[in-house]
Amino acid sequence: MPKDRAPTRIQKKNRAAILEAALNVFSAHGFRGATVDQIAAEAGLSKPNLLYYFPSKEAIHTELLSGLLDTWLAPLHDLDEDGDPMEEILAYIQRKLQMSQELPRESRLFANELVQGAPRIHEALSNDLKELVDDKVTTLTRWMDQGKIARVHPYHLMFSIWALTQHYADFEVQVRAILGEEDPFEGADPFVDTLYRKLLTP
Amino acid sequence: MPKDRAPTRIQKKNRAAILEAALNVFSAHGFRGATVDQIAAEAGLSKPNLLYYFPSKEAIHTELLSGLLDTWLAPLHDLDEDGDPMEEILAYIQRKLQMSQELPRESRLFANELVQGAPRIHEALSNDLKELVDDKVTTLTRWMDQGKIARVHPYHLMFSIWALTQHYADFEVQVRAILGEEDPFEGADPFVDTLYRKLLTP
DNA sequence: TCTTGATTTGACCATCTGGTCAAACTCACG
DNA sequence: CGTGAGTTTGACCAGATGGTCAAATCAAGA
Numbered sequence: 001m002p003k004d005r006a007p008t009r010i011q012k013k014n015r016a017a018i019l020e021a022a023l024n025v026f027s028a029h030g031f032r033g034a035t036v037d038q039i040a041a042e043a044g045l046s047k048p049n050l051l052y053y054f055p056s057k058e059a060i061h062t063e064l065l066s067g068l069l070d071t072w073l074a075p076l077h078d079l080d081e082d083g084d085p086m087e088e089i090l091a092y093i094q095r096k097l098q099m100s101q102e103l104p105r106e107s108r109l110f111a112n113e114l115v116q117g118a119p120r121i122h123e124a125l126s127n128d129l130k131e132l133v134d135d136k137v138t139t140l141t142r143w144m145d146q147g148k149i150a151r152v153h154p155y156h157l158m159f160s161i162w163a164l165t166q167h168y169a170d171f172e173v174q175v176r177a178i179l180g181e182e183d184p185f186e187g188a189d190p191f192v193d194t195l196y197r198k199l200l201t202p
Numbered sequence: 203m204p205k206d207r208a209p210t211r212i213q214k215k216n217r218a219a220i221l222e223a224a225l226n227v228f229s230a231h232g233f234r235g236a237t238v239d240q241i242a243a244e245a246g247l248s249k250p251n252l253l254y255y256f257p258s259k260e261a262i263h264t265e266l267l268s269g270l271l272d273t274w275l276a277p278l279h280d281l282d283e284d285g286d287p288m289e290e291i292l293a294y295i296q297r298k299l300q301m302s303q304e305l306p307r308e309s310r311l312f313a314n315e316l317v318q319g320a321p322r323i324h325e326a327l328s329n330d331l332k333e334l335v336d337d338k339v340t341t342l343t344r345w346m347d348q349g350k351i352a353r354v355h356p357y358h359l360m361f362s363i364w365a366l367t368q369h370y371a372d373f374e375v376q377v378r379a380i381l382g383e384e385d386p387f388e389g390a391d392p393f394v395d396t397l398y399r400k401l402l403t404p
Numbered sequence: 405t406c407t408t409g410a411t412t413t414g415a416c417c418a419t420c421t422g423g424t425c426a427a428a429c430t431c432a433c434g
Numbered sequence: 435c436g437t438g439a440g441t442t443t444g445a446c447c448a449g450a451t452g453g454t455c456a457a458a459t460c461a462a463g464a
Contacts, residue, residue: 008410008411008461010410010411010461011410011411014411028318028319029234029318030232030234030235030314030317030318031235032231032232032234032235033232033233033234033235033318035450035451035452036451036452036453037450037451037452045412046412046413046414047413047451047452047453048412048413048414048453048454048455049411049412049413051452051453051454052410052411052412055453056452056453057451057452057453108317111313111317111372111373112232112317112318114372114373114375114376115232115310115313115314115317115372115373116230116231116232116235116314117230117375118375118376118379122375122379125375125376125379125380126379129376129379129380130379130380130382133380134380152393152396152397153389153390153392153393155380155381155389156389156390156393156394157393158380159366159369159370159377160366160369160393160394160397162369162373163365163366163368163369163373164361164362164365164366166365167361167362167364167365168361170313170316170317171313171316171317171364171365173316173319173320173324173327174316174320174327174331175361177320177324177327177328177331177332178327178331178332178335178336178357178360179357180332187355187357187358188355188358190355191354191355191358191359191362192358192362194354194401195354195362195397195401198400198401199396199397199400199401210431210432210440210441212431212440212441213440213441216441237420237421237422238421238422238423239420239421239422247442248442248443248444249421249422249423249443250423250424250425250442250443250444251441251442251443253422253423253424254440254441254442257423258422258423259421259422259423405464406463406464407462407463407464408461408462408463408464409460409461409462409463410459410460410461410462411458411459411460411461412457412458412459412460413455413456413457413458413459414455414456414457414458415454415455415456415457416453416454416455417452417453417454417455418451418452418453418454419450419451419452419453420449420450420451420452421448421449421450421451422447422448422449422450423446423447423448423449424445424446424447424448425443425444425445425446425447426443426444426445427442427443427444427445428441428442428443428444429440429441429442429443430439430440430441430442431438431439431440431441432437432438432439432440433436433437433438433439434435434436434437
């Protein structure tokens, strides 16, 4: 394993290649379905070489998840209490939809983990995520109190946004099977925009 | 393997026990994450004994999925062109939500399969499911043409219903992590009802 | 160039896993 | 009962898989 110094050029390149490969493999097959050999092959390394950079399969997975959590939660972080309520929420939804389109692997990585009970990120959910959501729910509630948006259950509002936007990435095969050749995201944006505009208009 | 006659008392009991156990294990760990030993143990059988009733792990999985597909699609089947549009749709949504609550294992079984690209039910999606959805979309479109419900993209409407209702089962850990002690389904029903009533009111 | 730490790998290992098989056991029925 | 079909299991196997290790190779600074 590399020493505890500044990472060399090679270390940087290989660790990045491994994480990139791991994202592909884990998001497509889940933790258990992914094999170290597969990740190594995709990263262009031999298995022992891969294990020279990460101590175990689990370590790669953990680093991937924790490294991506910030990215994943950034849009919600950006929800600004001082902005225009309706525009803030619709912008959040649009960013989430865009992430589903542009980062489907990341979405499926989390989806895989969650649907199997989140054995490896349960803590992050109950702490970081809950804290962030609770905070933003306060904002939403305040907006409702001020009559800026319609009063709905704020937590379920949040869940619905996640469900709707991530559905396109997580269940992409199903969406594609039904839409055929058509671009899955064609029309999604106006649809969710209308949906939440109608829901939240006081 | 049992002969091709009428199933004996023991065959009925054991096959049922195996499928029940398999539903638990597959829905919790996905196909690859599940082991035959685990299923056998949960069914109260030895592994060779389990494999006396089913030729392989894959066969159990296949039978589970195809056996549950009808159950899973029944609510959509029931959407009645001759009923009251708004009530029909809201009833469909409510039934889906109820299934998410009462049959979370089934929901996660399909979710697991879908998020990993549906390698084993791709055909059913492109045929049975697509056909059913296309048919119901025709109904929805007709209702929109008649001005009975607001005009929205009918396929995205369908996706949104699935996403929203199944979210509670598929990502139950996340919902629980955020809501804490509170019952995840508390308030979900009125929320989705309001959501779709507002969206679809012309 | 030489040296030393960084990097890479072939060979190997223990364990897990899906599946097989022959032998043993059980049950229903004549 | 006795018997043959139905049921169960211990022992076993081959391949996959996560991980180890010593030896070989490489890279960069003195």
